[in-house]
Amino acid sequence: MKKPLEITSFSNEKLKYISGLKEKKNREKSNTFFIEGFREIQRAKASEKLEFEYILTCPACYLGENEEELISSIDAKTILVPKQIFEKISYRDRPDGLIATASMPDFSFTQNQDLSGEPILVIEGVEKPGNLGTILRTAEGAGFQTVFVADPRLDLFNPNVIRSSTGTLFTLDVRQGEISELYPLLKEAGYRTIAVTPEAKSLYWDGNLKGKVALVFGSEQYGLSQYARTQSDEYISLPMKGVADSLNLAMSAGILMYEVLRQNR
Structure with missing residues (x-):
């Protein structure tokens, strides 16, 4: 796995950008959004609908043993931050050490939408x-x-x-x-x-x-x-x-x- 970029100051522009994606105005401006959590990122990756940009990591917050495997499977720039900074950026009370950013997929329906017949x-x-x-x-x-x-x-x-x-x-x-x-x-x-x-x-x-x-x-x-x-x-x-x-x-x-x-x- 490529060595991550280590950042130790919240004043860093990349971290400000990632944290800012919690706000709608910043998501609309950049056409990117914020995904937090191992399970959520894993499912986003498995869907093959997204183009990832950054993976923000904090091993001190990991809850399992498969985080590094997931990180290495995603084509994105990896950033490593200390726990206090990760908790500041996190949207959760108990963060699990993973945040990703990705381009917004197009979820619009069209007139030629393929409907399977299922409910x-x-x-x-x-x-x-x-x-x-x-x-x-x-x-x-x-x-x-x-x-x-x-x-x-x-x-x-x-x-x-x-x-x-x-x-x-x-x-x-x-x-x-x-x-x-x-x-x-x-x-x-x-x-x-x-x-x-x-x-x-x-x-x-x-x-x-x-x-x-x-x-x-x-x-x-x-x-x-x-x-x-x-x-x-x-x-x-x-x-x-x-x-x-x-x-x-x-x-x-x-x-x-x-x-x-x-x-x-």
């Missing part, structure tokens, strides 16, 4: 990075391969999305674009769009979720857009027995995705 998840207007990351992690667990993030109110490359998804942002086929462009694409491919909304009279366990279905969820605060409310093929809801009138978005999506898995088992 699809559509999240419209999502606002909270942690929710989106948890949804992606659950989607991967439930066997969903494609997730469309329509009209998002957040940055897909927010470190919280990556952390909460445990790197499944890279292993799934995640696409983003406008909901009005997505629905015609799904209809042409033979998908039924099933909107999940509290107003629906049909409960989810009575719905037919077999075959080519696209589950559609709205934002945490506003729910589904008027377009999704009027253009969806079917509507279902989750029962609410207590005083709360809705569930957390990630939990609702998880329940429905596993119901799809159950019905299609």
Whole structure:
């Protein structure tokens, strides 16, 4: 492995640049983003979707035995820093000694998007990075391969999305674009769009979720857009027995995705 560049001062411009990628404005300016964690970097690398730039390392923070093997497998400039500097740059309370930077891949969906026929998840207007990351992690667990993030109110490359998804942002086929462009694409491919909304009279366990279905969820605060409310093929809801009138978005999506898995088992 090529000898890393050792830096011992946080005032170094490279370290300021890497740390700055935690902020959206700096990601947009450089078209690069920040990936922290062994598992997240490993999955990003395995996806073959990214072009890496830097790997920031701190052996004093390592939690396992395979960090050096992962570092050597990635074509990137390696920087070695002491623990106190790494902890200052880290996004986590307990960093594991690895941070990478990479060019942003293009996650836009196109009119010739290849759809496999497997169930699809559509999240419209999502606002909270942690929710989106948890949804992606659950989607991967439930066997969903494609997730469309329509009209998002957040940055897909927010470190919280990556952390909460445990790197499944890279292993799934995640696409983003406008909901009005997505629905015609799904209809042409033979998908039924099933909107999940509290107003629906049909409960989810009575719905037919077999075959080519696209589950559609709205934002945490506003729910589904008027377009999704009027253009969806079917509507279902989750029962609410207590005083709360809705569930957390990630939990609702998880329940429905596993119901799809159950019905299609």
